[in-house]
Amino acid sequence: MALTLTSPAFAEGETIPRRYTRERENVSPPLRWSGVPDGTKSLVVVMDDPDAPSGTFGHWAVFNLSPEIGQLSEADSGKPGSGALRQGKNGFGNAYYDGPEPPVGHGPHHYHFRLAALDVPNLSIPADIGVLEIWKEADQHAIETASLVGVYERRG
Template sequence: MPLTLVSPAFADGERLPEKYTRDGENLSPPLKWTGVPEGTKSVVLIIEDPDAPSGTFHHWGLFNIPADWDTLAESVETGPDKARLRVSGNDFGNTHYDGPEPPRGHGPHRYFFRLAALDVPSIELPSEAGIAALWKEAGKHKLEEATLLGTYER
């Protein structure tokens, strides 16, 4: 069974509900995955927007997610698991989830939620390294990847 990523808040390819954007409550959406491959020791998740005017824009990076987890609750960074999460700096300059906020009138943007199962229990990077560096490092240890697409337009 392949690694699969879904959200109970939106279907693959659908518009993200406003509460998960910077126009709304800026909460991270709930996520669930299945099909974690044998040998997985941790999981990493990033969200990126390849349609940003300046090039790919990174919104969120979570890493060192325990291999036995299969969900992230809505607004996981404010919940009881907050202390167990490592968050990478995003392109807004924050070390927390920041949802979509594309330029007004720029058309629909695509937000790729990318989940990777890794063969290492942790990635040793400072949060300030950023999401692009995190994803590059994760690529060296990736067993499998799943993608979920959300869209948003202002």
């Protein structure tokens, strides 16, 4: 069975609800996955926007996830505590989820949620590393990847 990534909040190619954008609650959408391949020692989830005017913009990265879990609930965060998530710094300078906020009138942006099953138990990377760098590092250890694309556009 292939690795798959889905969300009960939106389907592949559909509009991301405003609740998950910086225009509203700015909470991370729920994500679910299945088909984690044998030999997976950790998982990484990133979200980026390749349609950003200045080039691909990183919105979120969660890494060193246990392969035993099959989802991230809505608004899971990296706040301190026993279940804290390891998160990288996004393009806004924050080490947590920041949702879509494309420029008004720039047209639809495609937000790529990516999941990687890794052959290492953790990524030994600096705490302040960015989303795009985390994905680059994860890609070197990926057994398999999956993606989910949501669309969002701000109108004037």
